Structure formats: C-alpha cells, structure tokens
Amino acid sequence: MALKITVIGTGYLGATHAAAMAELGFEVLGLDVVEEKIDMLRRGEVPMYEPGLEELLRRHVAGIEGSTGRLRFTTDYAEVAAFGDVHFVCVNTPQRHGEYACDMSYVDAAFASLAPHLTGPALVVGKSTVPVGSADRLAAYLAEHAPAGADAELAWNPEFLREGFAVNDTLHPDRIVVGVRSEKAEKLLREVYATPVEEGSPFVVTDFPTAELVKTSANSFLATKISFINAMAEVCEAAGGDVAKLAEAIGHDDRIGRKFLRAGIGFGGGCLPKDIRAFMARAGELGADQALTFLREIDSINMRQRGQMVELARQALGGGPFLGRRVAVLGATFKPDSDDVRDSPALNVAGQIHLQGGQVTVYDPKGMDNARRLFPTLGYADSALEAVRGADIVLHLTEWREFRELDPQTLGEVASRRLVLDGRNALDPELWRRAGWTYRAMGRPTA
Numbered sequence: 536m537a538l539k540i541t542v543i544g545t546g547y548l549g550a551t552h553a554a555a556m557a558e559l560g561f562e563v564l565g566l567d568v569v570e571e572k573i574d575m576l577r578r579g580e581v582p583m584y585e586p587g588l589e590e591l592l593r594r595h596v597a598g599i600e601g602s603t604g605r606l607r608f609t610t611d612y613a614e615v616a617a618f619g620d621v622h623f624v625c626v627n628t629p630q631r632h633g634e635y636a637c638d639m640s641y642v643d644a645a646f647a648s649l650a651p652h653l654t655g656p657a658l659v660v661g662k663s664t665v666p667v668g669s670a671d672r673l674a675a676y677l678a679e680h681a682p683a684g685a686d687a688e689l690a691w692n693p694e695f696l697r698e699g700f701a702v703n704d705t706l707h708p709d710r711i712v713v714g715v716r717s718e719k720a721e722k723l724l725r726e727v728y729a730t731p732v733e734e735g736s737p738f739v740v741t742d743f744p745t746a747e748l749v750k751t752s753a754n755s756f757l758a759t760k761i762s763f764i765n766a767m768a769e770v771c772e773a774a775g776g777d778v779a780k781l782a783e784a785i786g787h788d789d790r791i792g793r794k795f796l797r798a799g800i801g802f803g804g805g806c807l808p809k810d811i812r813a814f815m816a817r818a819g820e821l822g823a824d825q826a827l828t829f830l831r832e833i834d835s836i837n838m839r840q841r842g843q844m845v846e847l848a849r850q851a852l853g854g855g856p857f858l859g860r861r862v863a864v865l866g867a868t869f870k871p872d873s874d875d876v877r878d879s880p881a882l883n884v885a886g887q888i889h890l891q892g893g894q895v896t897v898y899d900p901k902g903m904d905n906a907r908r909l910f911p912t913l914g915y916a917d918s919a920l921e922a923v924r925g926a927d928i929v930l931h932l933t934e935w936r937e938f939r940e941l942d943p944q945t946l947g948e949v950a951s952r953r954l955v956l957d958g959r960n961a962l963d964p965e966l967w968r969r970a971g972w973t974y975r976a977m978g979r980p981t982a
C-alpha cells in the first residue's frame with residue numbers, strides 16, 4: 536500500500552513539500568497550529584507569493600473541483616499521528632531575538648505535540664534547518680516520549696529549496712540528503728523520493744550530524760560567494776575596475792562557476808543571514824568557533840553593503856543630508872519572485888534614507904503589503920512610474936524582471952533628475968545612459 540505522508544508546519548517549506556508529495560502520488564495530511572493558515576490552504580489559497588505553488592496545491596487539495604483530493608489539512612496532532620507512516624517536520628527556526636543562535640522552540644513544540652500520539656511504527660523526518668546535534672537530541676526525545684518507543688524512528692532530510700523556485704526545487708531537487716540510523720528508515724525515504732531519484736536527483740545517505748551540516752555549510756558557501764564578490768566590488772570601486780566583467784571572467788572557470796557572483800547590496804531573507812549566524816553560534820558551543828570566524832567577516836561584508844548603498848546615494852546627490860530629497864526605491868523584497876521582506880536589504884536601505892530625512896517612495900511588484908506592515912512610515916506608490924515621478928534619484932534594489940523591462944526614456948520624463956543607482960547590477964547601463972540617465976552601480980566605472 537502506498538505510504539501516507541504528513542507535513543507538520545505549512546510555511547514556505549511545508550506548504551510546498553505537502554503539495555509536492557501529493558503531486559508525487561501520496562496521500563498527504565498537512566498540519567499547522569495557525570487556524571487561519573489551514574483555512575486558507577483548505578480553500579486552495581497560499582499564504583505567500585510563490586510562483587506555481589497555488590496551481591500545484593489546487594490540483595490536489597480535497598474539496599476543490601477537479602482536484603485529486605490527495606491533500607488535506609488539519610490542526611490536530613492526534614489525527615496526523617493516526618494518519619501517517621512518514622511525518623515531515625517543516626516548522627521554522629528563526630534567529631533568536633538579540634542573539635546569533637537559532638530559536639528551536641517551534642521544532643521542540645512540534646516534537647512535543649506529536650510524540651505522545653505515536654503509538655505505532657512511524658518515521659519522523661526533520662526538514663527544518665537546525666544546529667548540528669539537534670537530530671541526536673530529538674531522536675532521544677522520541678525514544679523517551681513516543682509510546683511506540685524504538686518503533687518511532689527519526690531521520691534528518693534537509694531542504695535546499697529557494698524562494699521563487701520552491702516548486703521546481705522540491706519536485707526536481709539538485710540532491711536529496713538523508714541522515715538515517717537504520718536501513719528501514721533509508722528504505723522508507725527511498726520510497727518517498729523514488730520519482731525524483733528515477734529522474735536523476737542524487738540520493739546521498741549520511742549520519743545525522745553530516746545531514747544537518749550539509750545544509751548549514753551549503754548556505755555558508757553561498758553566502759561566502761556573495762560576500763566575496765561584494766568585497767571584489769569594493770576593490771574594483773577603489774581601483775577603477777568593473778566587478779560585473781570580473782565576475783563574468785572568473786565564472787568561466789568551472790571550479791568557480793558563474794552563479795551567485797552578482798555584486799550589489801547583498802543577501803537577505805529568512806535563511807542565509809540567520810543560518811550563518813546560527814552556525815557560528817553552534818560552532819562556538821562545540822568549541823570549534825575558530826573554524827568559522829571567517830563567517831563573521833562574510834556577515835559584516837554583507838551588512839556593510841547596505842550602508843555603502845546609502846553613501847553612494849548621498850554622494851550621487853551631491854553629499855550632505857537627505858533632507859528634502861525625493862528618493863524612488865524600486866524593490867522591497869529580499870529577492871525577486873517572492874513577497875518575502877524578511878531581512879530585506881532593499882527595505883533596510885530605504886529605511887536608513889528615510890531615517891536620515893529623505894522622502895522615500897517604494898514600489899515592489901509583490902512585496903507591498905508585507906513592506907507596508909513592516910515599515911509603515913515609508914511612502915509607497917502603486918507602480919514604478921509613480922514611485923519615480925518627481926524623484927531626485929532612483930534606487931534599483933531588487934532585481935525584478937519588471938524593472939529590467941522598464942523604459943528609461945518614459946521614466947526620465949517624470950523623474951526630477953535622471954540619476955539611477957543600480958544596487959543589484961542588473962539593469963542595462965547602456966540603455967539607461969542612452970536615455971540620458973547617469974547610471975551608477977557598486978564596483979563599476981562611472982561611465
């Protein structure tokens with residue numbers, strides 16, 4: 536009989552995983568403790584913007600016309616325990632307030648709620664990004680608190696999806712990593728992932744700590760690439776070089792690769808910044824903090840980029856305070872194709888300029904509601920054109936396709952000055968310059 540799967544936590548990760556599991560043919564029950572989220576999902580609505588996710592969900596959510604009916608939702612842990620053979624824990628692990636370490640309270644709460652209901656054989660699979668050592672601790676917790684004892688087993692299976700590509704990354708993962716302690720657990724997970732593995736996704740079997748570390752080290756490597764190229768941008772700026780050309784040229788070396796070498800205002804979001812900080816904190820606890828001191832530098836290069844963007848804007852406007860200056864900000868989300876504004880470099884830059892007296896007007900294709908909630912005192916416009924109207928300077932801070940496709944000529948007709956700063960090195964400098972704009976980007980020559 537086909538496996539029955541539950542997914543605990545229905546945020547970015549969980550909602551996508553649940554829908555993907557249904558797409559792979561499994562009966563799936565998703566759980567969240569937030570009642571409103573469950574109500575939305577039952578109607579086939581996604582609580583965030585993620586391309587393709589709503590369609591995938593609607594294809595499977597029970598009760599939606601024409602759906603397979605394979606995907607249902609609940610808030611009841613007892614129902615989840617009774618239903619599933621494999622339980623994926625997908626709750627979030629945010630940064631602890633005022634600390635580097637990550638907050639494990641949602642993971643711990645999920646295990647505490649599930650364990651007492653596990654009366655028969657079950658595989659609990661952690662997907663959340665956690666400090667190394669958590670799986671060992673949670674396995675011991677399960678053994679002690681699940682009535683099924685050793686029959687309630689743990690596995691660790693980190694998730695590598697990117698926002699904006701979550702559906703594709705989940706259905707066609709680059710790799711599937713499973714930390715297991717028994718052949719039985721491995722066999723069950725091979726069954727769950729049989730389709731992507733058949734389609735070519737590598738299946739890597741490890742122990743618990745390695746599985747946990749694969750995730751944090753992958754994110755650390757990605758963060759390092761971005762901060763490396765941003766450091767090179769700073770040197771290019773000082774030496775008169777062009778970081779975009781430099782990235783292209785070094786990227787031709789396969790060992791370096793071309794991806795993740797776009798210089799600009801740096802990384803943000805709910806993963807990279809907090810994951811590298813939690814990794815440093817955990818290494819400290821393990822007595823291995825020396826090994827990761829470089830991540831402190833990666834983090835500070837990244838945070839410095841935001842301040843440098845503000846300074847670049849100030850200089851471009853002739854120096855001095857921002858008071859009375861009208862600043863158009865294109866982009867609010869931490870990356871395109873997402874409505875996520877968590878730790879968004881764009882909003883950080885906008886907020887700094889606003890605090891320094893600038894009259895900031897923000898436009899973003901999908902992030903307006905979230906941005907308004909987080910920064911209610913900033914100005915907002917309903918389109919790029921409206922944001923730019925009367926502006927002394929335009930800051931391009933999130934590289935949405937919509938912004939690359941803007942006509943600089945039309946914008947120039949409504950702007951007060953034709954001055955654009957490209958904080959993402961993603962606009963075409965020649966196009967803007969031909970339309971009479973002064974184009975500036977970090978780490979690139981002025982003309």
Ligand code: UDX
Nearest residue numbers: 694695696697698795796797801802803804806869870
């Ligand atoms: C990241 C990892 O990529 C993913 O594998 C992991 O599961 C979760 O964390 P995500 O947070 O969705 O995914 O964003 P990502 O695409 O990695 O981008 C992170 C940030 O880096 C964005 O703010 C982006 O604008 C920035 N970035 C990315 C750069 O500044 N330059 C680049 O070259 C690439």
